[in-house]
Amino acid sequence: MNALRELQQGFARSVNGDTDEVYAQTVCDAGLSGARRLGIYQHGVAIGFRDALGGVFEVIKKLVGDDYFAHVAESYIQTHPSTSGNVHDFGENFPEYLETFQGLETLPYLPDVARLEWAYHSAFHSPMGEMLNISKLAQVPESQQNQLTLLLSPACYLLRSNFPVLRIWQVNQDDYEGDELVDLEEGGVELAIVREGKQIAFHSLSPGAFAMLEAISFGETFNVSCEAALNIDPDCDVGEILQDAVMNRIVGGFSVKGKA
């Protein structure tokens, strides 16, 4: 096992771009040097990850251009190696990475656009979940209501941004027809991104609704979640917010004392 493990670790260093002349000597060089042969793998792996990121973050790629995207992707791949055998898991930290990437300071909305794209990708690869059974919810005895916790659907993601990221995303879709100008001053968004059958839906939420759903996503009880909504907007109707959230498959279940 030791020799095989050492071989794999040396190969990994080469694929990461660390020139290792000693390791290259372990590869036959018939017609093409060991280093060049290892280089084929290094290139292939890099292209694979770049294409995987490009497939998820299509709008980011459009906004910064193919060449610059390749530059950012290369740097991300080096600092955030894949930790899963499923390539669809790759890219989760890309939005945070864009926040600190030198050269992108003039495009402060990029990280949130990337968050929206990651949420879209995640919703696509998540099961929809069932509609919450309202009559079962109504059967929870009053004595247990302070232990009631609602659960977000498995394919629901919340996103708050100070930028109009949904507009930015929409005007950058291939089939978009209409005004392509986005006013960055038009204000932020509070969104729920949810799978609805074949489609991914974007629901714009009121400040109270977002506060309530965010509290639910943090695992707060129903009562605490309602308080969070009323703190933001004392006039909001928490019953209506819940009804809309159930209808839109944002909330998909509940538990009492931790039991579903």
Added chain:
Amino acid sequence: MALLGKNPEMTIPPRAGIGLRAEHFDDILEHRPDIGWVEAHSENYFGLGATSLNNNGGSKPFEYLERVRHLYPVSLHGVGLSVGSTDPLNQQHLKNLKHLIDRIEPGLVSEHLSWGSVNDRYFNDLLPMPYTEESLDHMVQRINEVQEFLGRQILIENVSSYLEYKVSTIPEWEFVTELSQRAGCAVLLDVNNVYVNAMNHGFNAERFIESIPVESVKEIHLAGHTVKEIDGGVIRLDTHDHLVCDEVWELYRLAVNRFGAVPAMIEWDKDLPKLDVLVAEANRADAIRESQLPVSRTGKLTSEVGRERIA
């Protein structure tokens, strides 16, 4: 969401199938092309939410696969289990695969004779193994572990490679043979990969095919590759973005003669053409098999069909 009944009985017929790709989902469901079966990359359908609120649900790709599964036999082909890695087997990946198998009930399940991760870092690629006794022991133990966990036999596919290790002592075809015999796995013979490696490393492709035990091969892959010039030398890359080349069709003819009526599959992953192109390639594989063997479209040997009639 429409509720689908129990999966129809699943055997992969000894006809040609195609790789199922997301770009063709709607086309396949609408036009139902005349192909024997489809093969899906396991990891694309892992979004099952085993711990979610609904154990019957699945991701959007999974819902498509479920619908396709009712029209065609399906085989599951993994690209990320990293069977040859010296890291411990990724238990979560195995669980996801098992869960998918339980839901789809595929006719065949396959993985690769390769590794793709070390020290928990994944390359999401099919990296070549050295062909040594140590490596063989390791692969045997790992395949045993996978087959035990899944409760079924798996197929192991030979991969394309662009280098050979100086430590290798066993020819690739002997390694594949030993592995299948010692681990009790079947062989997924990728004829294109045999050809690519034969050209890249200078061995006789026919010798490779003639060395693999007849009973071990349960599936054949066919694909196109790319010829690239590097530093004045020529290297063949397994890009899955072309038609199958004439030399590989010739090897397929040889493989059919040796292994008989085995399911074959057209793989295409990059620069995906229209569905018709893949179907035409599958039809060509069927025509070659039929020209070499007396086989009816249902996959039964005509002599057996004859015997049934007499009985």
